[in-house]
Amino acid sequence: MTGASPEPTGTDLRATVLPAPAGLTDPTTASGGTPPMYTLTAVTKTYSQGKKTVTALDGIDLEIPAGQMVAIQGPTGGGKSTLLQVLGALDRPTSGTVRLGDSDLSAAGDRALAAVRARDVGFVFQGFNLIPTLTAAENVETAFADDSVPRPERRTRAKEALASVGLAERAGHLPGELSGGQQQRVAIARALVKEPTVLLADEPTGSLDEATRDEIMDLLEGVWRDRGLTLVIVTHDSAVARRAERRLRIAGGKVAELLPTS
């Protein structure tokens, strides 16, 4: 499922909002011939909010090639996080299909979705979401969702993951003893330690200052480049979005491509 390492274009993206597409008529358009990691077809997600029904995703057709770095932007309540949750097997669409490689996530049961999350998907959250009572190394170890990996190996890999994000010396510290940037590094190490094929980041720099934001984005970009991950970042920050090779805008439950500026 690992795709070829893509090269970031570094090209400025022109913030042109395309008319909300009925769908990508040609799924290979965005992938340029690379096998798709994600294929979404007519995906709709609705919620009940009191007596009202809210449509968070409205018939989305989308294809994300393996190894692509994609930024998703859009207004609050536009459906960014919902799309990320559908991509991350945290939620099933109300209708339509979501395929991750060969797996149909929209038809999978809870146990199968948990297995997909444990094996193929890494998450990075805006609020870091570390367990406050566990040390950095122990937080990273929680990513091993079952006991299939022996304990000594889990510990070794957790330390290596922390070293890869520059926190080898902080392995024994509790989250409360770390800065925001360091906590996000721990969260990234937790997402990477199980060697997923997809890394999903929900506002990964939303709680950080600019300098730390750039450090974290450098780290994520480096990981994406080195490991050939498919990286999907939801962000409000255009500076972050501009580092992606592909930018999508989602508003009113519909997704649109933001084309690079000439």
Place this chain on the structure above:
Amino acid sequence: MFLTYLLRELSNRRKQTVVIAAGMALAIALVIVVSGVAAGVRNAQSSVLESVYGVGTDVTITQTAEPGADGGGPGQQFAFGSGDGTTTDDGSTEVAQSTLSAARGTATFASSALATVEGVDGVSAATATLSLENSSFSGTLPDFSQGAGGAGTDGTTGDGTGTDTDTDGTNDTDGTDGTDSGTQPAPPTGGADGAGGSAFDVDQFSVTGLDPSAAAVGPLTSASLVDGRTLAADDAGTDVVVLDQTWATSAELAVGDTLTIGGTDFTVVGIVASTSSDAATASDAYVPLDTAQALSGLTDQISDVYVTAASASGVDALKTDVQAALPDATVSTQSDLASSVSGSLTTASDLIGKLGTWLSVIVLAAAFLIAILFTVSGVGRRTREFGTLKAIGWSNARITRQVAGESLVQGLVGGVVGVAAGLVGLLVVNLVAPTLSAAATTTAAGPGGPGAAADAGGAAAAGGGGFGQQVAAATTDVVLHAPVTISVVLLAVGLAVVGGLLAGAVGGWRASRLRPAEALRSVA
């Protein structure tokens, strides 16, 4: 990871852990104390029953006293002839009489019932006894011959018929009031006080006639030999007696002494005591059955049959069969007999059985509820945490296991503290050693008849009964000892485990129902 995460969470949420553990500890301690005291009360009841009915007695057979039956009469009478008694030098007459009769309220029946019972299927052993009461009367009568007639003025022996001139106008026979101008009789002389008075002693004690060869069942099976020997098969027909230690002490009798029963001198051959530390045996004196029957005039009569069942599970069936074989008899099992124990022991039993048990159940339920509510509340506070863990691939089962593990440890901590507190509570109960009184009523009076009871202390108690009245026996003091058993400790730990698992199951169920997307969305 499981243990590390668990311990970190518990230590991080000390307040919740302490509250849950304290609630559980209180409940467990209460369960241990109530269970221990209840066991102590049961043991006390058993010891009282054993002291009356002996060890190994599953069924007893008696017969309800009929009005006017033996022992149901108006009371013991002592009849003396004119020549009875011994006249002393001062003219006083010392009289003494000892009679042996069926204990009041005790109905006797033909001893052939024993053979009938022995023929019933399921009977392992049976023996018959005869409950008797020895009444003795002794005293000194004054010399009435001196007062047969007063010394009147006529110089002859007064007959008390002279003219009385006393002031109250009544016929005066004592010659001390007014002037007896007629033939006033002289006052009696001698007697107990040397001045014409009288004094009488009336004494009663219980006597049980039993088969000296029956060692397996009967009232003496719960007694231990203190001095001398117990009755043996070759004592049949002889005048030997074994005494209860408590009564022998009060009567100042020892082995080798002589005791008059029914006017016959018996040799004390042994002293026995109840195996229960604080209860006396069923009777004050034990004599061979045939001797008792002969002395009391109740030839071939018995009052009780003690039966041991072949199997404990067959007691109820045995009761039914015996009742069918002896339709007129009252057949009682141990559980029937337990209801005959009265006194503060029964009050304690009721208190423990009802209030104690319900209090335990309520506190236990409250502790479980507290544990469940705190666990569910904790799960609510950790929504982000569990949502994150689900997002990174933790299964519902693993999250449930984690929550249940935390609750289980909280319950176990409470259980350990509760067991310790409960043991301290039992220690306090045993140090205080409250004394409870108990009496085992063996006979209920029939309609309109008097009743009698043989008490656990062996002291004869008798009294007139009204319609259907049960007469309380003299009480026996039983010191309450609350035993600590491994089963109670295991029960307490088991309850703590159940409480922890219950709270963990509910909390885990709540956690497992969290949809990861909703969990993360709700805290975003």
